[in-house]
Amino acid sequence: MVLLALLAATGFDASPRWPTRVQVFVANSGSDNVTVYDTRLGKVTATVPVGDYPTGVGAHPSGHRVYVTNESSNTVSVIDTRTHVVVATVPVGANPFGVAVTPTHAYVTNFGSGTVTVIDAATNAPVKTIPVGRFPHSAVAAPDGSRVYVTNNGGDSVTVIDTGSQTAVATIPVGIFPSGIAISADGARLYVANTGSDTVTVIETGNNSPANTTKVGDAPLGVSVTPGGRVHVANTGSDTVSVLGPTGKPVEVVKVGRMPEGSGAAPDDSFVYITNTGAGTVSVIDAKNGELAGPFGVGKRPEGVAVTS
Template identity: 65%
Template sequence: MAILLWPVHASAVPYPPRVQVFVANSGANSVSVFDTRMGEVVGTISVGRTPVGVGAAPGGDRVYVTNEQSDTVSVIDARSYAVTATVPVGRHPFGVAVTPTHAYVTNFGSASVTLVDVATNQPVGEIPVGRFPHTPVVSPNGRYVYVTNNGAQSVTVIDTASQKPVATVPVGLFPAGVAVSPDGARVYVANTGSGTVTVIDTRNHKPVGTTEVGRAPMGVSVTPRGRVFVANAGADTVSVLDRAGAPLGPAVPVPAQPEGSAAAPDNSFVYVTNTGADSMSILDASTAKPVATVPVGAQPEGLAVTS
């Protein structure tokens, strides 16, 4: 079990009860589970080869992990930490987003999204998208899934009713992470090759702004109050933006190569994986100040929060 390295005493940090963070350790073929009530990593789960993406079911009872080198997805019971299913998908699965009925898995090597029925944990279809699809995110109302196409400089919009693409949105170079605002009005795309974030208006699926952030931005998350946190892997910083995409002060330093970003559902904290430091940073969602660094497994990448 890893030990939490606090800059202040753990009891001084007002963590909400039973929030857990599942972290994919791509260099260890495992998932670390950080429990905010305990203030430490409470479990390590073996999965497939090179786990990179993590998505939580809406109810928080299951977590889906993409195993890039195994061409599978591991399904984890969020209470027992047991792997309950292993689902075959496309080549080099990277990201995963989950609705009450389906998991959407981006296949980086197949230019497709595998549709998985969460009731049976069986693949039920393939949706064509752009080249090198990277990360998906579901709109708050469940109507759309937005997929970044790392090799096509675009975002594919999938209608969840028809399970078909309905729009392609041009963005910056090598788009990677993507997040949607709590009201569903804006989508934020991290363009790794451009060092920018593109803001998309979901009413017409058009870009409405571009903001410069740090080098090689990867993961993006949005807090319930609408603050956007961007992990800049090439700058060892996290940029914080407002709803319109404007910077809120200077970027925040974190350990080496931050890649993943996820926000707690109660607006308490934001969690950032530091791939080059085998750790996870915890930032206060209101002040953007780091409050802790947690050691996890080797080369952590994607992560998801359950409650």
């Protein structure tokens, strides 16, 4: 009862609205740990110590593992989602930031070395290093695992990696200082948050070319797509989330916490989770109507977020 009262006091809707159980994994760069939040229980169920300055989080398609990039220790922590224990620490390149995961491999962007480290998901061993653009930031995998897409902050571009050959096969021009990236459930469209130009570029993956560009809020960073097709862009400079339709058309703007940075969509199309770096909270947005279900507290400087069922 005390927990419910505290949640209510912060504006959190503690009623049983969650369709299925999902776990939300949040990388807290300021406290060197990962917060695990269970939506069915309505509380934080674990705090997992990881490496120095964790930033990105990526979930394995099975939901059994999450991969956390530790930017200052040049490692990736692999967490078992059932036991909430770090089962491996993998050395990667300089200043790892983003991570995308296919059924067989994890792809880690090394911001400081202009490369992507490929980690074997079965052995947790690095197996290849792929050169990409300057200052690679974030990554996302195609739903079928055939491609991985990487944003290059310093090159204003997206690198396309063929996961069969483990090589870069294309470069797509986008806006200024591209950061977050997400892909639609059918794999047909990419959404790239261009932090330097306050825009989102929509890319058609069939021909690897930009389809259109949409103006959003100030300094967009994280971006996610719900199974239903809504795109949620965290605007760190304006404390808002821009909600777009599948083609990039603006739908609405949602006010969230201070300095929103990460964006993660639940696989059951229920809610979207936004990390507020300046507030130490996660805002919860209803994926269907844009209403705020309420925030919950995490660690210091939350950045990346991944949602597993």
